[in-house]
Amino acid sequence: MTTTRKMWSTLCALAQLAGCAGNGDGLDASGRPVSADGGGGTLTPDLASIQANVFTPICTQCHVGANAPQGLRLDSANSYGALVGVASSEQPGLLRVKPGDAAASYLIQKLEGKAAVGARMPLGQPALPSATILVIRTWIASGASSGTLARTKTLAVQTVSVAATEVAMAMTQPVDASLVNATTVTLQRLDTPSGEPATVAARLAVSPVNDSLIVMTPHEALASGRYRLTLRGTGAAALADWNAAVIDGNGDGTPGGDYVQALAVGGAP
Amino acid sequence: MTTLRLLGGMAVIALSLAAATVRAEPYLAVQQGYKCIACHVNPTGGGLRNAFGNIFAQNVLAAHRIAAGDDSWTGAVNRFVTLGGNVRADWTRTDIPQQQQSNEFDVSDARVYLNVEAIPDRLSVYLDERFAPGSATNLEAYARYWTADKAWFIKAGRMYLPFGLRLEDDTAFTRTVPGINMTTPDTGVEVGWESTSWSAQLALSNGSAGGPETDSGKQITGQLVRVDPRWRLGLAASHNPSDAGDRAAYGLFGGLKTGPVAWLAEADLVVDEGFPEGSRDLVSALLEANWAVRRGHNLKLTAEWFDPDRDVDEDEQTRWSAVYEYSPIQFLQLRGGARLYDGIPQNDLQNRTKFFLEVHGFF
Numbered sequence: 001m002t003t004t005r006k007m008w009s010t011l012c013a014l015a016q017l018a019g020c021a022g023n024g025d026g027l028d029a030s031g032r033p034v035s036a037d038g039g040g041g042t043l044t045p046d047l048a049s050i051q052a053n054v055f056t057p058i059c060t061q062c063h064v065g066a067n068a069p070q071g072l073r074l075d076s077a078n079s080y081g082a083l084v085g086v087a088s089s090e091q092p093g094l095l096r097v098k099p100g101d102a103a104a105s106y107l108i109q110k111l112e113g114k115a116a117v118g119a120r121m122p123l124g125q126p127a128l129p130s131a132t133i134l135v136i137r138t139w140i141a142s143g144a145s146s147g148t149l150a151r152t153k154t155l156a157v158q159t160v161s162v163a164a165t166e167v168a169m170a171m172t173q174p175v176d177a178s179l180v181n182a183t184t185v186t187l188q189r190l191d192t193p194s195g196e197p198a199t200v201a202a203r204l205a206v207s208p209v210n211d212s213l214i215v216m217t218p219h220e221a222l223a224s225g226r227y228r229l230t231l232r233g234t235g236a237a238a239l240a241d242w243n244a245a246v247i248d249g250n251g252d253g254t255p256g257g258d259y260v261q262a263l264a265v266g267g268a269p
Numbered sequence: 270m271t272t273l274r275l276l277g278g279m280a281v282i283a284l285s286l287a288a289a290t291v292r293a294e295p296y297l298a299v300q301q302g303y304k305c306i307a308c309h310v311n312p313t314g315g316g317l318r319n320a321f322g323n324i325f326a327q328n329v330l331a332a333h334r335i336a337a338g339d340d341s342w343t344g345a346v347n348r349f350v351t352l353g354g355n356v357r358a359d360w361t362r363t364d365i366p367q368q369q370q371s372n373e374f375d376v377s378d379a380r381v382y383l384n385v386e387a388i389p390d391r392l393s394v395y396l397d398e399r400f401a402p403g404s405a406t407n408l409e410a411y412a413r414y415w416t417a418d419k420a421w422f423i424k425a426g427r428m429y430l431p432f433g434l435r436l437e438d439d440t441a442f443t444r445t446v447p448g449i450n451m452t453t454p455d456t457g458v459e460v461g462w463e464s465t466s467w468s469a470q471l472a473l474s475n476g477s478a479g480g481p482e483t484d485s486g487k488q489i490t491g492q493l494v495r496v497d498p499r500w501r502l503g504l505a506a507s508h509n510p511s512d513a514g515d516r517a518a519y520g521l522f523g524g525l526k527t528g529p530v531a532w533l534a535e536a537d538l539v540v541d542e543g544f545p546e547g548s549r550d551l552v553s554a555l556l557e558a559n560w561a562v563r564r565g566h567n568l569k570l571t572a573e574w575f576d577p578d579r580d581v582d583e584d585e586q587t588r589w590s591a592v593y594e595y596s597p598i599q600f601l602q603l604r605g606g607a608r609l610y611d612g613i614p615q616n617d618l619q620n621r622t623k624f625f626l627e628v629h630g631f632f
Contacts, residue, residue, distance in 0.1 A: 022583035024613030031577055031584040031613055057616055065543035066488075066511035067448030071480025073513055077545035089480040090406070117403045119377070123452065124440030125618060126363040126371055 224266025299524035302498035317382035332565025486510035514542030
């Protein structure tokens with residue numbers, strides 16, 4: 001054990017000499033001064049947000065400067081030009097980003113670990129969360145624009161369809177999938193024996209093929225009866241779009257307000 | 270504070286402890302007092318083991334040797350052809366603050382090496398083909414010519430560039446920050462010189478880190494290493510002019526054997542003009558202790574430090590690793606360990622903890 005202690009002592013002495021990790025004062029998540037380019041903010045499917053939340057803090061640990069692997073520079077000045085419409089150097093038959101086709105984009109294949117060549121990215125780090133990859137997919141699927149996401153209309157419920165095994169909510173535009181949960185979307189049965197509304201246990205997700213569609217799948221098929229669907233548009237935990245604009249739940253044309261809809265299942269009155 | 274103190278400290282440590290070679294397992298070279306070329310076909314280390322390296326793996330590295338009759342694998346298929354390979358199968362668990370823990374099995378590396386001595390001891394063709402992860406990818410492919418006295422060589426083709434300690438762990442700060450490691454081979458020519466106590470290499474390459482050449486600038490990379498039985502010390506430098514901004518890297522590295530412990534140290538400074546706001550100076554440093562607990566057992570403790578920008582305060586990162594390596598029989602290594610990352614609190618990834626188990630088979 002003496003040898004081990006000596007080894008650790010030497011290593012600790014070096015640590016004292018070198019100092020420890022920075023405390024991050026005045027820096028954003030990328031380790032850059034906040035005043036330089038602001039913080040990353042909420043991840044949204046536009047290049048500026050993906051740059052600030054993914055490319056800069058994670059990818060540019062390697063993919064920057066003259067020695068960037070595969071010549072792929074992902075700093076803010078070079079990422080768009082190096083990605084969109086540019087053939088992969090590892091798989092020249094594929095574009096790194098093919099606008100409108102996320103599955104055929106080599107960037108997505110590398111992030112999802114499905115590329116034919118090489119290791120999953122980011123190398124030596126844990127894989128990006130699937131919600132993060134979904135945002136990048138959405139950016140590519142919507143054309144991989146170099147600009148920020150245009151806010152065309154307010155997020156609202158378009159239609160609600162109900163079946164015993166599924167409740168589908170079509171929204172007016174893509175919804176931030178990270179905000180779809182049991183707090184923001186609830187279904188309650190109203191005609192319970194006690195007379196008190198009972199929350200229905202269900203799985204919630206945004207459709208993988210339509211990011212404007214929220215799908216609720218109850219753990220058990222809905223029994224005949226009366227229900228109340230609520231999409232929360234008030235409070236800190238509110239449903240929102242990728243621009244962090246809260247749902248216009250009460251239909252007054254401005255963001256905010258809960259969306260409440262009475263539903264009948266199985267011919268209930 | 271920390272940058273200058275660290276540079277000074279690392280320089281003192283590296284100079285006083287003396288530094289090492291350039292290889293996949295440089296601590297073994299320090300423990301044994303060997304040069305890279307003692308065990309590897311490649312004078313700069315890593316990849317295919319030569320006959321001595323294979324014998325060493327069977328009779329010195331392993332805790333026990335399973336008798337294989339009169340035959341011992343030396344890598345030689347015949348007088349002209351030598352073959353080798355590695356497979357690393359891992360289980361990894363990563364804990365990231367604020368996120369769900371993840372764990373996975375993975376084949377992190379599977380590759381085959383081939384060396385054909387078209388003219389024995391003079392001219393050879395070398396291939397390093399990776400089969401996993403992903404499909405087959407060529408990482409090295411070059412022809413190498415030795416002078417008759419074995420003092421000089423020249424190789425041309427695709428190769429790993431000579432810069433600093435060629436650690437097995439390519440995610441070490443001293444491997445990722447200079448950007449010259451075993452994931453970024455480059456295409457060009459390299460001239461090398463070997464003497465009893467010195468090794469030197471100078472390479473001229475595209476400077477595109479494995480990608481297609483996009484400008485007229487060429488990367489120059491070189492190193493000079495003094496090797497003594499108990500210590501070694503090396504200097505490395507690289508300059509890569511590029512349309513995106515020039516990048517220069519400087520490294521000081523070394524090794525020292527103190528009883529059963531082999532020490533490795535490296536400090537690198539990178540000046541990169543390729544950032545959107547202009548130039549950044551990056552510094553990385555490593556100190557590693559390898560304790561040969563007994564035959565076949567090695568305890569590896571590593572401290573690393575990284576300053577992503579010397580002009581920005583409080584952005585430094587550290588990484589601490591404890592890894593145990595056990596070679597129960599020849600050509601098999603079991604590894605397990607933990608890596609503790611510490612960075613700015615705003616970035617959860619910089620504060621992750623990684624645990625891993627690895628089965629490493631090689632020949």
